[in-house]
Amino acid sequence: MEFLSYLVNGISLGSIYAIIALGYTMVYGIAKMLNFAHGDVIMVGAYIIFCAAQYWNLPPLLSLLLAMLVCTLLGITIEKLAYKPLRQATSLAVLITAIGMSYLLQNTALLIWGANPKVFPSLFDLGTISLFGGRLSVKGETLVTIAANIVIMVGLTLFTSRSRMGKAMRCVSEDRGAAELMGINVNTTISMTFAIGSALAAIAGLLLCSTYPVLQPTTGAMPGIKAFTAAVFGGIGSIPGAMLGGVLLGIIEILGKAYISTELGDAIVFAVLIIVLLVRPTGLLGKAVREKV
Amino acid sequence: MKTKKARLITNLVTYGVLTALFILLTVMIDNKTISRSLKGQLIPICCWIVMAVSLNLVVGISGELSLGHAGFMSLGAFSGIVSSGWLLNGFGMEDPTLRLVLAIVVGGVVAGVMGALIGIPVLRLRGDYLAIVTLAFGEIIKNVMNCVYVAVDGSALRFGFLKNDLPGTLLLNGPMGAVKVKAISTFAAGFVLVIFTLAVVLNLTNSRSGRAIMAARDNRIAAEAMGINITKYKMMAFVTAAVLAGMAGALYGLSMATLVPTKFSFNESINVLVFVVLGGIGNIPGSVISAAALTILPERLRFLQNSRMLAYAVLLILAMLLSNNPLMKSLWKKLIPRRREARSGEGEMRS
Amino acid sequence: MSEEKIRSKTPMVPYPSGAIVPERDLGSIPVLECSHLGIEFGGLKAVDDFNVIMGKTEIAGLIGPNGAGKTTIFNLLTKVYQPTHGTMALEGRDMGSMTTVDVNKAGIARTFQNIRLFGNMSVEENVRIGLHNQIRCGMFSGILRLPKYWKTEKAQHEKAMELLNIFDMADLADHRAGSLPYGAQRRLEIVRALATHPKLLLLDEPAAGMNPKETEELMENILRIRDRFQIAVLLIEHDMNLVMGICEDICVLNFGRIIAKGTPEEIQRNPAVIEAYLGKQKTTEETESKSSSGWKDMHERKTTEEAKA
Numbered sequence: 001m002e003f004l005s006y007l008v009n010g011i012s013l014g015s016i017y018a019i020i021a022l023g024y025t026m027v028y029g030i031a032k033m034l035n036f037a038h039g040d041v042i043m044v045g046a047y048i049i050f051c052a053a054q055y056w057n058l059p060p061l062l063s064l065l066l067a068m069l070v071c072t073l074l075g076i077t078i079e080k081l082a083y084k085p086l087r088q089a090t091s092l093a094v095l096i097t098a099i100g101m102s103y104l105l106q107n108t109a110l111l112i113w114g115a116n117p118k119v120f121p122s123l124f125d126l127g128t129i130s131l132f133g134g135r136l137s138v139k140g141e142t143l144v145t146i147a148a149n150i151v152i153m154v155g156l157t158l159f160t161s162r163s164r165m166g167k168a169m170r171c172v173s174e175d176r177g178a179a180e181l182m183g184i185n186v187n188t189t190i191s192m193t194f195a196i197g198s199a200l201a202a203i204a205g206l207l208l209c210s211t212y213p214v215l216q217p218t219t220g221a222m223p224g225i226k227a228f229t230a231a232v233f234g235g236i237g238s239i240p241g242a243m244l245g246g247v248l249l250g251i252i253e254i255l256g257k258a259y260i261s262t263e264l265g266d267a268i269v270f271a272v273l274i275i276v277l278l279v280r281p282t283g284l285l286g287k288a289v290r291e292k293v
Numbered sequence: 294m295k296t297k298k299a300r301l302i303t304n305l306v307t308y309g310v311l312t313a314l315f316i317l318l319t320v321m322i323d324n325k326t327i328s329r330s331l332k333g334q335l336i337p338i339c340c341w342i343v344m345a346v347s348l349n350l351v352v353g354i355s356g357e358l359s360l361g362h363a364g365f366m367s368l369g370a371f372s373g374i375v376s377s378g379w380l381l382n383g384f385g386m387e388d389p390t391l392r393l394v395l396a397i398v399v400g401g402v403v404a405g406v407m408g409a410l411i412g413i414p415v416l417r418l419r420g421d422y423l424a425i426v427t428l429a430f431g432e433i434i435k436n437v438m439n440c441v442y443v444a445v446d447g448s449a450l451r452f453g454f455l456k457n458d459l460p461g462t463l464l465l466n467g468p469m470g471a472v473k474v475k476a477i478s479t480f481a482a483g484f485v486l487v488i489f490t491l492a493v494v495l496n497l498t499n500s501r502s503g504r505a506i507m508a509a510r511d512n513r514i515a516a517e518a519m520g521i522n523i524t525k526y527k528m529m530a531f532v533t534a535a536v537l538a539g540m541a542g543a544l545y546g547l548s549m550a551t552l553v554p555t556k557f558s559f560n561e562s563i564n565v566l567v568f569v570v571l572g573g574i575g576n577i578p579g580s581v582i583s584a585a586a587l588t589i590l591p592e593r594l595r596f597l598q599n600s601r602m603l604a605y606a607v608l609l610i611l612a613m614l615l616s617n618n619p620l621m622k623s624l625w626k627k628l629i630p631r632r633r634e635a636r637s638g639e640g641e642m643r644s
Numbered sequence: 645m646s647e648e649k650i651r652s653k654t655p656m657v658p659y660p661s662g663a664i665v666p667e668r669d670l671g672s673i674p675v676l677e678c679s680h681l682g683i684e685f686g687g688l689k690a691v692d693d694f695n696v697i698m699g700k701t702e703i704a705g706l707i708g709p710n711g712a713g714k715t716t717i718f719n720l721l722t723k724v725y726q727p728t729h730g731t732m733a734l735e736g737r738d739m740g741s742m743t744t745v746d747v748n749k750a751g752i753a754r755t756f757q758n759i760r761l762f763g764n765m766s767v768e769e770n771v772r773i774g775l776h777n778q779i780r781c782g783m784f785s786g787i788l789r790l791p792k793y794w795k796t797e798k799a800q801h802e803k804a805m806e807l808l809n810i811f812d813m814a815d816l817a818d819h820r821a822g823s824l825p826y827g828a829q830r831r832l833e834i835v836r837a838l839a840t841h842p843k844l845l846l847l848d849e850p851a852a853g854m855n856p857k858e859t860e861e862l863m864e865n866i867l868r869i870r871d872r873f874q875i876a877v878l879l880i881e882h883d884m885n886l887v888m889g890i891c892e893d894i895c896v897l898n899f900g901r902i903i904a905k906g907t908p909e910e911i912q913r914n915p916a917v918i919e920a921y922l923g924k925q926k927t928t929e930e931t932e933s934k935s936s937s938g939w940k941d942m943h944e945r946k947t948t949e950e951a952k953a
Contacts, residue, residue: 034421082610089617092358096570097613099563103606111599225428225559232425263455263468267436270429277422278414297818493787500786500793501776501800508762508773515760518722520748520777520840529783 005136006258007251012142012211014250015149019204020227021234021242022156023197029173029237030193033091036098037078038201039224040105045071045202046120046209046219047113053121060123067202075198076191084187102221109217120213123206141210148207152200153243160239165192173237226253226269233273235286244284249273297499304495307578308488315484322480330592338588339483340366340545343490345568345584346577347537350494352566353575354503355530356510357416358424361431362565365535366542367438367557368407369400373543374471374552375443375450376400378464381475383448389477396477397486397543404539407434408532416527431562438554439468470553471546478548486544487581490537494577497533506530571612656892656907659697664906666892669699673736675751675844675876676721680730682900683720690716691900694730698844698893701870703877705887707911708897709920714880715757717897718846721878722754723747735843749777751843755833755850757880763822767813767832770821771804774839779803807835810872811865826853831862838869845869847879851886859883863890888912896920 020042027035045067052063082101086094124144128137160166171179172189180186208223209215226249234245249269256268276284318335321327344366351359373396380386380395411430418426442453446461453459457467465471497503508516509523517523546552568587572579590608594601656664665674674697681694691713698704706714719725721732723744732739734750742750753774762770781796808814811831816824821832830850837845850866851859863886870877881887887894888908896904896911898920904911911917 082614085614086617088619089613090574092352092566092570092574093613093617095358096567097610099567100606100609100613103602104610107600107603107606111603225432229425229429232422236421261440261455263440264436267433270433270436273429274414274426277418277426281418281422283422496787496789497783500783501772501779501781501796502783502786504765504769504773505776507765508776511762511764512760514724514744515756515762516773517744518724518748518754518756518760519773519836520745521773522745 005138006254008136008138008142008146010251010254011247012145012250013254014230014247015145016204016207016211016246017223017227017230017250018149018243018246019152019200019207020223021231021246022152022239023200023204024228025231025234025236025239025242026169026193026197028231030169031079031083031190033083033094034098034228035083035194035197036095036224037101037105038197039220039222039227040102040109041071041074041078041198041201041220042205042208042223043109043215043217043220044074044105045198045205046215047109047118048202049123049206049209050118050120050215053123063123064202064206067205068199071198071202071205072195075194075201079191079194084190106217106221113217115216118215120209120215122213123210141207145207145211148203149243149247152203153239156196156239165189169193229270229273232283233276235283238283238285238287241283241285248284300499303578304491307491307495307581311484311487311491311581315480318480331589334588334592335480336478336483336548337545338585339480339487340541340548341565341568341588342487342581342584343537343541343544344565345572345580346487346490346494347534347541348565349569349572349575349577349580350497350530350534350537352569353573353577354494354498354510355506355527357527357531358421359427359531359534360424360559360562360566361427361429361434362534362538363557363559363561364431364434365404365408365538366545366561367434367554369404369539369542370546370552370557371438371441371465371471371542371554372403372539373397373400374474374546375464377475377477377547378462379445379450382445382462382464383450389475390479390482393477393479393482393544393547396547397482397540400543400546401536401540404542405532405536408535408539409528412528412531412535416524416531428559428562431557431559435554435558438470438557441465442467468554470551470556471549472551474547474550474552476548476550478544483544486540490540491577491581493533493537498577502526502529567609571609571616654892659699661697663695663697664893665697665699666702669701672700674698675700675702675735676878677733677736678721678730679732681717681720681727681732682729683716683725684728689900691720691727692729694720694897694902696895696905698876698878700843701874701876702893703866703870703879703891704893704895705891706878706880706895706897707882707884707887708903712897713900714897715848716900718754718848718880721747721846722752748840748842751841752846753837753840753842753844754846755830755837755848757848757852759826759829759833761821761829761832761836763820765821766817767808767819767821767824768801768804768817770832770836771807771839772800774807774836775800775803776840778839778841804839807839810838810869811835827855827858830854831865834865834869838873842875844876844878847877847881849880849882851881851883859886862886866890 020038023038024035027033027038048067048070049063052058052066053060058066078101082097083094086097124140128139129143130137160170168179168184168189169192171182171184172186176186227246230245230249231242233249234241234243252272253265253269257265260268318327322332344362348359348362351357376399377392377396380392386392415423415426415430440455442457442459442463443465444451444459444461444463446459451459451461505516505521505526506529508519508521509526513523568584569580571587572583591601591605594604597604654666654668657667657670659665659670659674676696676698678694678696682692683690694717706717708714716725720727723739723742734752737750739747739750762773779796779800781793785792805814805817808817811834813828813831813835816828821829824832830853834847834850851862854862866877867890869875891908894906894908894911895902896917903916903920904914906914
């Protein structure tokens with residue numbers, strides 16, 4: 001029973017990682033860049049929800065929508081201002097700019113909201129569900145997180161396979177030059193990707209802070225790194241890969257902390273990542289690209 | 294075009310300017326005309342220069358993105374602190390200079406051995422996957438150092454993991470890190486280490502091995518077809534950089550009274566990477582300048598108080614945007630004659 | 645250089661195993677022996693049943709339409725790809741377990757169709773990379789600048805200049821390799837390959853992008869290096885003047901299979917070859933009657949195809 005409860009918590013944490021990882025993996029697939037500031041967009045989203053719920057007394061759903069809107073605009077603005085001028089630059093230059101953007105967001109948050117951790121309010125009081133005659137109790141937030149993950153995964157899969165924009169995204173990620181020649185507006189597509197990734201970040205911010213209700217300017221940093229790890233774990237650029245990687249990473253983290261050592265939890269996560277990459281050098285669902293000679 | 298001769302002149306100028314600066318600063322310290330904040334920063338500046346130059350060997354010369362360089366610094370720092378404490382408490386070695394030198398050597402060796410162990414798996418991967426695994430190793434090192442306890446009992450060194458039940462004088466105290474460290478690092482030692490690092494990296498670059506490292510970076514397939522063992526030379530760059538980072542770590546650790554393992558987090562690795570990129574990838578003198586400037590800069594921005602790091606972030610973004618804008622680039626090219634540009638990993642992430 | 649007499653073609657004679665090699669190579673082990681060599685990419689046979697024996701100083705040509713698998717054979721020979729069938733041997737040594745690096749050390753050097761120079765290094769440094777395993781100096785000698793470092797640096801420089809001189813490129817030694825004109829880059833690739841001291845030199849379209857005068861010089865140079873270093877040369881080329889002019893043995897490939905083998909004269913008369921290049925419409929007599937101009941057609945057809953692509 002204990003194991004099952006850890007497993008459920010692991011899947012729940014993993015679902016949060018997965019939603020964040022989607023933002024990394026989509027941007028990576030299409031813009032071929034590591035959007036380092038993605039973790040901090042989550043933090044911004046969480047602060048918006050916090051303010052909306054705490055200070056402006058907006059209903060939870062409206063708070064979330066507001067946060068999604070702000071994050072979407074933020075994502076598009078970041079892309080336009082900082083990344084778009086560097087389309088032709090080396091990948092490292094873009095990476096450093098993204099790091100600068102991450103510092104910028106963190107320190108802006110520090111100026112606005114201060115360094116003191118805020119206690120994130122419980123927006124959805126869903127109570128606790130008891131299973132197996134009370135031997136296994138699962139928190140409502142946990143189930144909502146898992147459900148949200150499933151809904152997002154199905155939605156995104158449908159979006160990329162069916163919709164016009166989704167197809168355009170896949171084209172751009174495959175071959176940007178060819179997509180441009182086929183009349184696809186690459187800039188719009190990239191903006192759209194950032195918009196979706198950032199909107200998901202707001203959702204992830206809500207879920208993250210509902211589970212771990214401490215909010216400070218660095219809240220997004222570590223989940224960001226872990227989610228990026230998850231994206232690589234699953235094979236970067238692949239949407240199902242991000243899902244799988246995120247959930248597995250969450251499970252490994254929770255089980256590792258529970259059964260091996262709390263202090264070494266992160267080390268275990270990263271060790272598993274290394275082992276997986278050694279066996280499958282392009283991640284679980286990644287495709288190997290052969291260089292033409 | 295940069296010929297051999299021009300390269301030689303650049304290198305000599307680098308050594309010369311650094312020596313002159315060292316003499317100037319030493320005189321200023323003697324005359325007490327140096328500001329207290331700058332004086333306190335001299336040793337860290339040396340450490341970060343060594344870190345940046347060594348990371349540039351991996352990122353610029355060898356063309357592999359490493360995001361875990363601070364991990365090697367951490368290993369060097371704590372093994373340096375332990376060896377210094379052991380020599381002092383266990384063997385009563387009082388001479389700080391000798392202890393410092395030995396600690397730096399130990400720091401380098403420990404980091405180098407770890408670099409070799411990590412390099413074997415890491416260097417099988419490519420591009421972003423390699424980068425993420427270096428990140429992972431950096432985090433693992435940080436996490437494991439958080440659980441290590443070391444004490445010196447008589448002249449014996451005792452190790453504990455996850456729990457502290459060690460007899461004797463505690464040198465490393467798990468998450469509390471190293472406490473009550475006898476700070477024995479000197480600016481002179483820092484200067485010597487910087488010159489040593491520059492000599493190692495620059496001499497390596499202009500030798501048969503260095504050319505092989507760069508060939509492997511520029512065109513993997515052609516290099517292999519010329520009989521160059523890619524893994525061997527990637528490894529050479531990676532381990533050399535780890536050794537140098539370990540030495541910098543030992544110097545850094547022994548300049549502080551206390552040091553916690555979480556100091557050497559992913560953010561520090563990224564900071565060093567920022568030095569490298571802003572100084573110019575593959576440009577060794579550039580790394581020296583940017584490491585020194587960017588270590589001083591946040592201190593100089595202290596008058597901005599809370600918005601200090603904000604200003605730093607804005608400057609960083611602006612610097613990247615301006616230095617990579619096609620328009621600015623062509624302007625630069627007109628002003629400065631073309632130099633050997635080192636591109637990092639041709640195939641990765643071209644946008 | 646001019647007083648050096650370039651050796652002309654010698655008659656091709658059958659080797660004990662049945663393959664034909666130049667008469668002068670009869671006494672020595674064949675430099676390359678491939679039997680039933682093949683590779684499949686996901687069920688597609690890119691190269692199938694490739695059998696070749698090359699004499700010690702033979703110049704052989706590998707021709708065929710685009711996509712016939714010529715470069716794939718080079719990639720197999722240099723172990724960039726692992727063959728899925730068959731064996732290869734270099735001077736009798738089995739190459740099955742060798743890596744790309746081992747193959748080069750054992751004596752096969754190559755150039756690339758899409759030039760792969762170290763563009764940011766100087767011309768001289770590119771040749772030094774080729775000399776990597778010839779004139780060696782360890783990492784520590786390099787870092788500590790021991791006497792060995794200075795000695796080997798000097799030796800590398802002298803050897804590099806000597807090799808560059810063969811192609812009259814000594815005055816370009818300090819230029820950035822990437823800044824050279826196309827033809828010079830191709831020549832530099834050959835020099836760099838030669839620097840690895842090969843027994844067999846693989847040239848992938850060495851004359852591509854060269855003007856007729858450069859091609860003429862290239863032909864002379866290929867013969868000259870063969871004589872001077874006593875090596876075998878296997879080349880892929882679409883310029884039929886070059887192939888017919890210097891190759892002693894030609895192998896024609898289509899859809900990954902050998903469709904003809906023989907001397908230039910035999911190949912020019914082979915109906916299967918003509919069909920592969922020109923299509924089926926033309927009758928054999930028609931093509932045969934103007935065989936020399938037919939080859940010119942073939943070349944032109946090739947170039948227009950390339951232009952289209």
